[in-house]
Amino acid sequence: MRRTSRNFRIRGAAGRHGPVLPSRRAVRAAAALAAGVLAVSLTACGGDDDGGGGGGGGDDKGKASGDPGTTVTLPKLDGQTLEVAAVWTGAEQKNFKQVLAEFEKRTGAKVTFVPAQDPIINFLGSKIAGGAPPDVAMLPQPGAIKQAVERNWAKPLGPEATKELAKNYSQGWQDIGKVDGKQYGVYYKAANKSLIWYNAQVFENAGASEPKTWDELLNTAQMVYDSGVTPFSVGGADGWTLTDWFENIYLSQAGPEKYDQLAKHEIKWTDPSVKEALTTLAEVWGKKDYLAGGPDGALQTEFPASVTQTFTGGDQPKAGMVYEGDFVQVNIGETKAEVGTDAKVFPFPAVGDTPPVVSGGDAAVILEDSEAAQALVTFLASPDAAGIQAKLGGYLSPNKNVPESAYPNEVQQKMAKALVDAGDDFRFDMSDQAPQAFGGTPGKGEWKALQDFLKNPSDVAGTQAKLEADAAAAYGN
Secondary structure: OOOOOOOOOOOOOEEOOEEOOOOHHHHHHHHHHHHHHHHOOOOOOOOOOOOOOOOOOOOOOOOOOOOOOOOOOOOOOOOOEEEEEEOOOHHHHHHHHHHHHHHHHHHOOEEEEEEOOOOHHHHHHHHHHOOOOOOEEEEOOHHHHHHHHHOOOOEOOOHHHHHHHHHHOOHHHHHOOEEOOEEOEEEEEEEEOOEEEEEHHHHHHHOOOOOOEHHHHHHHHHHHHHOOOOOEEOOOOOHHHHHHHHHHHHHHHHOHHHHHHHHOOOOOOOOHHHHHHHHHHHHHHOOHHHEOOHHHHHHOOOHHHHHHOOOOOOOOOOOOEEEOOOOHHHHHOOOOOOEOOOEEEEEOOEOOOOOOOOEEEEEEEEOOOOHHHHHHHHHHOOHHHHHHHHOOOOOEOOOOOOOHHHOOOHHHHHHHHHHHHOOOOOOOOHHHHOOHHHHOOOOOHHHHHHHHHHHOOOOHHHHHHHHHHHHHHHHOO
16 A cells, blocks of 8 residues: 555645645644544444445446445446556555446446556656556646646546536645646545554553643653553655655644745755754654664565554554554554554644644546546546545545545544545645655655665754755756
C-alpha cells in the first residue's frame, strides 16, 4: 500500500490555480473540527467483503452493495477496453478493483488494472515511450498532473466528466485538478494524515493518555518507554512518511503563511523556520531508543510493516504508536487488532498554536482520450463509484454527495463529514506540490534528505543545506 497521496490543510477561498491562504481563524476552526472528529470513540472497521462487483442484474442499472445508487448515466461500451494505472497495492488495489468491476457491469467495457511504481511519472514515461500508455492514471500529486500536462500526456476532461465533477465537488477540489484553467483531474480519493494510531493495551499498561500538544506527546512517549515498550514505529524505508512527519510539525509550528512560502520555494530550506522544525523533529528521531529497531531499523521498515508491528505481539509489540493517515485502518485489518478497542487514534498534537490539519488525494487523469476513458472518469467523479469503496474501509472521498452511511464505521463517517464540511478550506502537503524530482522520488530530494536526517538527526544545518540544494535544482530558482 502507498499513501493516498498526502496532506490536507485548511484554507480560505480557492484561487484560480488552487486554494489560497487561510486565515489563522480558519486554521483553528478546522483543527478544532478535526480534533472533534477524532474524539469520537472508534468502532471496528467493516469487513473486506466482495460486495463491490456482484449482485443481480447484468444491465447498467445494477449496483453493488454499499453503492449509494445509480446517479450517473453511462454509455454502452461493449467490446471496448481500458487500462488504469495506479501505485496502489494490497487491499487498496483490491478495493479499487471492485469499483472497476461495477463500471464494467454497467457499461460492458473491460478494464485492466496496471500496477505502477513510484515515481509514477517515470513509470508512465516509460510506458508512453514504449507506445503503450494506460488510458487513465491515478496521480498522487498536483505536481504530477502539471508535469503530465506539460509533457502533453494528459487530456482535458470532456463535458460529461466536468459536469459530474462540478455537481459533486467543491470548487477547491475542482481547482486543484486544473492546469492553466483547464480541468484535467478528478480527485477520487482523499486522506486525513494528521493522525497518530496507538496500541490501546500499551497505553493502558503505561498509564498514558492521548496527548494534545507536542510536549505531552514527548511525555507520553517516555511513559511508554518506561513501561518497557519502544514508543514509535517509523516506516523510514518509504521517504514519504518522513516528509509527512516534517510537514505536520512545520505547519503547526511555522504557520500557514510560511508553509505556503516554503511549498513554493519562495523562502529557502535554510530559513530559520525549517531549522526549528527539524530541531523539533529530532526530539523524537534523535532518541534511538524511541524508534523500533533504532534509526537503522526504521530505515529498513516499509510503511505497511510500521503499522502491523505496532498491533502484533500482544501487549509487547515492537512499538506503541505509529504516525500516518486514516488509511492505516487497512493495514490494521491485516492483524488481529480491532480498531476502536485494540487500535485507537488521536490527532497529531499541536506543536505551535494549533494542531496541524493535513490530507491529500489521488486524481484520475486521462492519458488516452476515448469515449470509454471519459466515461470511466465520469464514473469516478460520481457518488456511485466512491460509495462502493467507502464501505470497504481505509478510504475517504472528497465527493460531497457520498452519503455518510456509505462508510463502515463512525470514525470514517465523521472524517468524511469533516472533509466535505471543510469545503474549499484545504490544501495538499509541500512534497505533493513540489516538482516530483524534489518531493516525490525514492532515493532523491526531500525523501532522501529526511532519510539521512533520520539516521543522523544532529545534522540540522547539513540537512537544510542538502534540502535547499535539491529544491533549488528542482524548482529552477
